Amino acid sequence: MTATVEQPIAVATGVVVRPWRAVLLRIEGQWTWYRRHWTASLLSSGLQPVLFLAAMGIGFGSQVRPGPLTGGEPYLAYVAPTILVSGLITIAVAEAGLPVLSGFKWKQDYWAVASSPVTPGQLFTAELLWITLRLVLGAALYLVVTALVGGWTSPGALLVAPIAILTGAACATPVMAFAATTKGDGHAFAAVNRFVVMPMTLFAGTFFPVDRLPEVVRPLAWISPLWHGNELARGVALGGLRLWPALGHVAVLLGLLAFGLVLGRRCFRRRLVV
């Protein structure tokens, strides 16, 4: 080799972005996708809680007389906060399931991200925040519609949205972790819906108080994240929330969120770094 020939040196323009910027850039990428495909996704997820409100709160609720069971409130006001919580959980679990598995398996865009300076942990955080943003959108829509039909009876209702969003995000994290470990075609998600989300929606205090349940199954409701979210949401909307139980519910939800966050980041790394 002759040392005299000057060969040019290539200098890359890529850099490692700071962790939070990496997360934002991934969300920006998702936003690019969403702008193309928002109609389908808004119809399937954003409107679902509103439909529940119409059917249960207004339709079914017209047959329910305010009484001690509803704390003297109209049934619409009684279920408005909890329908949002359960609706956002449904959206969160749906978004955390198949779409996440698809990122690994069919859409495969997670692999593209993994070959960039963005790390799997940052990718996880971004996906979680992206789901959370969708929950925010769903909550905003719901808040407005419910206000229009008179479902809110006190300013405490404003706190319902953050509670519902926290509950939804907390439920999303373990499902994302599960999706990251799923090798099959995602049939397990249907089971999650059938045996976890659905029973939770029906029996964890969304439509009637948990103490109407037979004593033996009540603990099942208590361990469901939805019940904790419901207690908080109804408590702030209708009043009567006491400090210590409230802190307990928040702690449970934050605990689930933290647990899922750690687990999810680990599962994403396991799947992408092989």
Next chain:
Amino acid sequence: MGSEVSSAVGEPVISSSGLVKRFADFEAVRGIDFQVRRGEAFGFLGPNGAGKSSTMRMVSCMSPRTGGDLRVLGMDPDTHGPAIRARIGLVPQEDNLDRELTVRQNLHVYGRYFGLTRKQVRAKAVELIEFARLTDRADHEVEPLSGGMKRRLTIARALVNDPEVLLLDEPTTGLDPQARHLLWEKLFALKQRGVTLIITTHYMDEAEQLCDRLVVMDAGKIVDEGSPAELIARHVTREVLELRFSPGDQHNAVDAVLDLADRVEVLPDRLLLYTADGDKAAACAHDRGVRPTSTLVRRSTLEDVFLRLTGRTLVD
């Protein structure tokens, strides 16, 4: 940026020693040593399952090594994965484009992960769409593009950060001949600009055209390394006499020609006689009553080296 850009041409940008990759109890890469110098075009050849992709994925910091040592751009992939990935480009064996985005959006979104500004990615996308010859499809979704077009886009996307090292895992699989030759030209131009190229391929002509140096891998090990010319000189004779038969008949002729060549290779429909003088061997075979359907004398290529080093049907 903070990364010290080393400047000497010819210094190793990648060096590995005793590199091992194990999946559960299966060893896909079994202790390989190689060095790639800055500005060089370096190839990995080998049959299916040889461990080429596994090696590429370790070098591109997608996959952690199980054992041995590896340095890329002077850094350890275990501790500096993102910093290395920021400066290299990877064309994976299987496309992982976002099929629900447009061609242009794929480049925009991916470029942003490398910290490029919106303005930078916009300009770069225009250049790369041109590079991939997808101008008329630029704002169409990727999904309906043909396989070759997707491949070209994947290659273009790997260039979004102006990588110093470009890793291409079977880049031209699925490309038509014209697109292949065009890509070779582009890769050659990149090399002129000082980009280090690492290529795996099953096309021997591609390896001969593109690679300054290459290694032949088989079953997780490097079986030899050198320039294409060196490998040809080392392992095969200058000329090859090909005797073609209807499949099956070739076995009957083996004994008659065995001593006419340094080595005889038995393929399903032909015999390859490695000899310094192909015409002479052809004449001798004819004298001995060997009647192939056709004969051909040609120069040895990497294909022959590949057969020799990894082949199964060997008669010395």
